[in-house]
Amino acid sequence: MIIDTHQHFWQYNPVKHDWIDDEMALIRRDFLPQDLKPIYKEHGIAGCIAVQADHTLTENTFLLNLASEYDFIKGIIGWIDFKSDAVQADIDYYSEMPLMKGYRHVVQGETDNSFLLRKPFLNGISKLKYTKAVYEILVFSHQLPAVLEFVKLFPEQQFVIDHIAKPYIKEGYIDSWALLMCAIAKHENVSCKISGMITEADYKTWKTKDLMPYIDVVLEAFGPQRIVYGSDWPVCLVAGSYAQVLNVAREFSGQLSEEESELFFYKNAQRIYNI
Template identity: 40%
Template sequence: MIDTHVHFWNFDPVRDNWINDDMQIIRKDFAPENLLDIYNDLNIKGCIAVQASQSEEENHFLLELAARHEIIKGIVGWVDLLNPDLDERLSHWQNHQLIKGWRHVLQAESRDFILNPAFIAGVKQLKKYNYTYDLLCYHNQLDAIIQMVDQIPDQPFVLDHCGKPDVKNQTLKEWTENIKTLANNPNVRCKVSGLLAEADWLNWKENELFKCFDVIFEAFGPERVMYGSDWPVVLISRPYQDWFNLVNNYTEKFTAAERKMIFSDNAKEFYGI
């Protein structure tokens, strides 16, 4: 099994100011060593390390970790997609085969940024180097995301955290329609990850999450969904195992082949591991 979404960091209160006072449990360092016992217990063989900081230094940090820890099977890094020298930067990072793709924290950006022709032109360059792109957005940005990806044919995308639906308030109608539309694009996959952060952290109910799972699996099908933990962010709500068990229990209704796609094969195919 592959966990397609984990973060590592040496906590810096200035750089990591998104980790606010309500998130005390993750205001500290997190390293691959902290996952080994959990992965051994659950028979998870590796992970995709996803950028948490928007700098090329982050790529070096994750590569250094991967050199010491074989559980890191791939990296989703950060590169400035508006850089006039983007082609040179992408060519440079081709020397590091563990970097499989890129991500920008679009959830912090405006609609104008997402639909900026220069940004879209940057994403279009990724295909030349066989890179993937992780889409990180809130549910109220999905209409812009749909317009963006429709302009970039043949680019492999994956939607992080199911597009961050409003699990807490269960305001899901518009999100559901946008997920259906986005899933009509065959180049978009989806990570079942990150939903506990969008729920009432301490008081969520299983059926609130399963309603979201229903939408995702109906729209994308098991052949385009992949498991991710969003560790350590998941810890603001529950231990790692609780999230894994939720996804595992929900997918019991699928065939063995479909479960293998969700927990392993789709990640290997998408990220080339």
């Protein structure tokens, strides 16, 4: 069994989705569950976590409605404004919805590298301790110093790092990213998605061997109990097919025991997202 912990749905809007630049023009269209369902059937994917791609409460409603209609969507990672005075009300509202598994903010898009450490944001995050909600961390690797300080502040909060924190795979940089990931991984409440790598490599020339040194760092740092599989569909399509992404994950899992492979592909996801 396989659970895909990271994919997106959207009805394309050039303003709302302005992060889809000219290099990514291939995905400037709608992507909905009816597009993904046959891909999952072909590859034996049992279910997924749908992740927000827009900073609005409307996005939550959109994804929750899809999840209620398509049972292969096992939950969503939505968004709320953790800096808002309404944060407690929003957390209370969504905590009544079993399909809302957690939240994230596109911190990689913030020019302030200390965004995660600003007091209003920290105050909002602190309120999650009364829930079972996951907080997902989406950053570029140069933002990892703030991530390290951030996770130290909330030892009881379940965190998941998206896309192995986006190291500079295309450029071949690994050492400073690896040091910080190892430091962050010492906090046992932090897990990591092995996802989003092919779009950090060269879109046209990447090979699995280019990715393996980074995956090996994550395995060594987090261990098989705190890693999960994610495709990052449809974003991944700018650099490769779903089959290619899954093949990378399967090649990696070849170095794991059967029990560890089950943890990576679905058991860790079941635990983290309460599926």
